[in-house]
Amino acid sequence: MDTALDLSSDLVSLTRAVCDLPSVSGDERALADAIETALKQHAHLEVLRDGDAIVARTTLGRSSRVVVAGHIDTVPIADNLPTRLVGEGAQAELWGRGTVDMKAGVAVQLALAAELSEPTRDVTWVFYDHEEVAAEHNGLGRIVREHPDWVAGDFAILGEPTNGGIEGGCNGTLRAEVRLTGVAAHSARAWMGVNAIHAAGEVLRRLEAYTPREIDVDGLVYRESLNAVLVSGGTAANIIPDACVVTVNYRFAPSASVEEASAHVRELFDGYDVVIVDAAPGARPGLDDPLAQEFAQAVLTITGGAPAAKYGWTDVARFSELGVPAVNFGPGDPLLAHKDDERCVVGQITVVHAALRDWLTA
Amino acid sequence: MDTALDLSSDLVSLTRAVCDLPSVSGDERALADAIETALKQHAHLEVLRDGDAIVARTTLGRSSRVVVAGHIDTVPIADNLPTRLVGEGAQAELWGRGTVDMKAGVAVQLALAAELSEPTRDVTWVFYDHEEVAAEHNGLGRIVREHPDWVAGDFAILGEPTNGGIEGGCNGTLRAEVRLTGVAAHSARAWMGVNAIHAAGEVLRRLEAYTPREIDVDGLVYRESLNAVLVSGGTAANIIPDACVVTVNYRFAPSASVEEASAHVRELFDGYDVVIVDAAPGARPGLDDPLAQEFAQAVLTITGGAPAAKYGWTDVARFSELGVPAVNFGPGDPLLAHKDDERCVVGQITVVHAALRDWLTA
Numbered sequence: 001m002d003t004a005l006d007l008s009s010d011l012v013s014l015t016r017a018v019c020d021l022p023s024v025s026g027d028e029r030a031l032a033d034a035i036e037t038a039l040k041q042h043a044h045l046e047v048l049r050d051g052d053a054i055v056a057r058t059t060l061g062r063s064s065r066v067v068v069a070g071h072i073d074t075v076p077i078a079d080n081l082p083t084r085l086v087g088e089g090a091q092a093e094l095w096g097r098g099t100v101d102m103k104a105g106v107a108v109q110l111a112l113a114a115e116l117s118e119p120t121r122d123v124t125w126v127f128y129d130h131e132e133v134a135a136e137h138n139g140l141g142r143i144v145r146e147h148p149d150w151v152a153g154d155f156a157i158l159g160e161p162t163n164g165g166i167e168g169g170c171n172g173t174l175r176a177e178v179r180l181t182g183v184a185a186h187s188a189r190a191w192m193g194v195n196a197i198h199a200a201g202e203v204l205r206r207l208e209a210y211t212p213r214e215i216d217v218d219g220l221v222y223r224e225s226l227n228a229v230l231v232s233g234g235t236a237a238n239i240i241p242d243a244c245v246v247t248v249n250y251r252f253a254p255s256a257s258v259e260e261a262s263a264h265v266r267e268l269f270d271g272y273d274v275v276i277v278d279a280a281p282g283a284r285p286g287l288d289d290p291l292a293q294e295f296a297q298a299v300l301t302i303t304g305g306a307p308a309a310k311y312g313w314t315d316v317a318r319f320s321e322l323g324v325p326a327v328n329f330g331p332g333d334p335l336l337a338h339k340d341d342e343r344c345v346v347g348q349i350t351v352v353h354a355a356l357r358d359w360l361t362a
Numbered sequence: 363m364d365t366a367l368d369l370s371s372d373l374v375s376l377t378r379a380v381c382d383l384p385s386v387s388g389d390e391r392a393l394a395d396a397i398e399t400a401l402k403q404h405a406h407l408e409v410l411r412d413g414d415a416i417v418a419r420t421t422l423g424r425s426s427r428v429v430v431a432g433h434i435d436t437v438p439i440a441d442n443l444p445t446r447l448v449g450e451g452a453q454a455e456l457w458g459r460g461t462v463d464m465k466a467g468v469a470v471q472l473a474l475a476a477e478l479s480e481p482t483r484d485v486t487w488v489f490y491d492h493e494e495v496a497a498e499h500n501g502l503g504r505i506v507r508e509h510p511d512w513v514a515g516d517f518a519i520l521g522e523p524t525n526g527g528i529e530g531g532c533n534g535t536l537r538a539e540v541r542l543t544g545v546a547a548h549s550a551r552a553w554m555g556v557n558a559i560h561a562a563g564e565v566l567r568r569l570e571a572y573t574p575r576e577i578d579v580d581g582l583v584y585r586e587s588l589n590a591v592l593v594s595g596g597t598a599a600n601i602i603p604d605a606c607v608v609t610v611n612y613r614f615a616p617s618a619s620v621e622e623a624s625a626h627v628r629e630l631f632d633g634y635d636v637v638i639v640d641a642a643p644g645a646r647p648g649l650d651d652p653l654a655q656e657f658a659q660a661v662l663t664i665t666g667g668a669p670a671a672k673y674g675w676t677d678v679a680r681f682s683e684l685g686v687p688a689v690n691f692g693p694g695d696p697l698l699a700h701k702d703d704e705r706c707v708v709g710q711i712t713v714v715h716a717a718l719r720d721w722l723t724a
Contacts, residue, residue: 175599187589187591187613188533188674190574190589191585192697195569197566197569197589197593198569198589198590200593201567201569202570204559204562208563212552225551225553226552227549227552227602228557228560228596229559229601229602229603230559230597230599230603231595233590233594234590234591234593234609235592237592237609237611239591240589241590241591241592246559247596249600251549312550312551313550
């Protein structure tokens with residue numbers, strides 16, 4: 001297979017080339033090599049590398065710097081490569097693993113990195129590894145820890161799929177265990193025990209009766225979710241269970257801290273043993289930032305779409321923690337990410353490319 | 363180790379000898395051999411064998427035949443052998459695996475089998491294997507299937523521990539799964555799914571609100587139990603679960619058939635998908651039978667104790683299915699069965715022996 005990338009080819013061809021070079025998490029080396037080689041052909045870029053993450057940046061002394069980032073890994077292929085193009089023109093769909101999450105976005109970024117030798121803002125292009133696996137392996141997190149200067153900037157755009165619209169910030173996420181205890185007994189003499197599974201009934205009833213909140217943050221409405229995601233109790237069919245655990249996942253608006261989100265969960269399950277297992281803060285949309293407002297206006301002009309809230313946790317939260325306002329903006333329907341029928345409308349790739357180019361050259 | 367059994371030794375010594383010859387389910391051979399050898403020394407007994415089950419019976423042409431049965435296997439040893447005797451006289455306790463479940467009862471049966479060469483009723487003594495494991499391996503079940511004539515009789519006594527009192531019949535047992543279904547979704551967009559675990563809340567609420575019945579059957583009150591024993595739902599902490607299963611165990615009075623018990627469970631969970639996974643009918647106490655009444659009177663005379671209901675399922679149900687009235691009667695506190703601190707009061711062994719001997723020779 002020819003693994004060279006021609007960054008001057010048309011966007012669909014470039015997206016296909018990036019997708020057809022499989023790079024499931026942990027196996028990004030070949031694609032990282034191809035990206036590094038292609039970017040190094042452009043004298044206006046300084047190219048850096050850490051593991052399988054590539055950073056390329058202009059150093060034009062502009063008054064502001066924008067970081068545009070995308071991950072190059074995918075979830076495992078499901079017999080959906082090589083890519084295939086179905087239909088014609090802007091309505092055509094490009095099918096295959098990575099077309100949505102998020103190699104169409106990566107292709108747009110690669111094309112622009114090569115094309116924009118004189119952007120009106122300095123740009124740092126980040127292509128990173130290990131996004132689709134445990135957070136500890138995340139390539140962007142590694143760069144933030146080990147080379148924070150590589151990702152310094154005034155505003156960040158993450159190319160996660162958003163159907164070609166701006167999705168600002170992201171909800172936070174928290175996992176808690178509600179732990180019920182009882183007293184074991186033989187099930188033929190149940191009255192000698194205390195049933196921990198029965199005790200979970202009230203916990204589930206509260207969840208069923210709970211109406212998730214919708215919270216306005218900087219003009220975007222974040223819809224929350226609070227759900228039991230796992231339940232486990234009992235050891236055998238003839239034993240009254242002395243333990244039952246309901247695992248709850250709370251997706252909370254970025255206006256709340258992890259501490260506030262934890263308090264909300266503890267309040268809902270008042271009277272129960274609640275253990276916060278892990279949590280990550282959300283990211284405010286950052287749309288009060290002047291650069292963000294300019295970018296939103298540029299996108300509105302091209303696509304007609306106003307910013308919306310991002311519900312799922314994404315790496316924009318890493319920029320937010322650095323104090324860098326960040327939004328999600330990329331081609332592809334996020335509901336198709338990771339699916340066997342993953343596919344991206346070609347028109348979205350073109351529009352995202354046009355909006356970014358216009359703004360970075362205005 | 364000397365594996366010979368001296369059936370004429372005192373009851374405590376004989377019980378210790380039977381316990382100190384370990385016979386965890388599947389490893390009963392040595393004890394079965396010792397029992398067969400010991401019983402064959404008594405000319406008044408016809409001794410039969412199937413696998414590791416031994417049957418010894420008198421053939422005196424009496425007008426009625428009593429079957430007295432006990433299992434010779436135990437649950438695994440928990441560092442509680444060899445036996446040790448703590449205390450003095452009738453209050454002394456014999457500690458160790460099997461002292462309760464149910465080798466003290468087996469020792470009583472072995473002593474009486476040897477001793478009673480002229481019982482007033484013909485007696486069939488059954489010593490069987492594999493009671494403490496899956497029902498399909500049960501030695502008594504095997505004999506019922508393959509040699510039904512070996513266990514034919516007018517009345518049966520099972521030596522399961524009952525604290526030296528008669529416990530009539532037994533509750534039936536039924537296992538059902540209440541299966542909840544939903545629609546999977548990413549937990550960041552919970553509103554696109556339907557949460558199957560939340561749906562289990564109402565199932566558990568009904569269980570918590572349920573008051574188990576107490577049902578009089580032939581003069582004995584059977585206390586029922588109906589409990590969730592297992593619950594399992596969800597696949598990952600970021601997925602709205604599309605499936606949850608609550609496993610329910612119903613211990614039902616022997617006046618109800620399996621069909622009636624199933625209907626009771628289905629009625630409680632009306633509107634839900636209920637699957638009966640397995641079930642075994644209970645056994646009526648059989649105390650309306652003249653032989654049972656005579657035996658109850660004999661026990662009352664010796665112990666002062668009236669019959670009570672057996673809550674746990676026991677092999678008396680196998681006799682009940684054959685149309686043979688059966689009761690449980692043996693030394694030992696059933697709550698200590700299978701425990702690390704399993705131990706039997708010596709006085710109960712003596713009293714059970716005396717009551718059986720008096721009745722079988724009256």
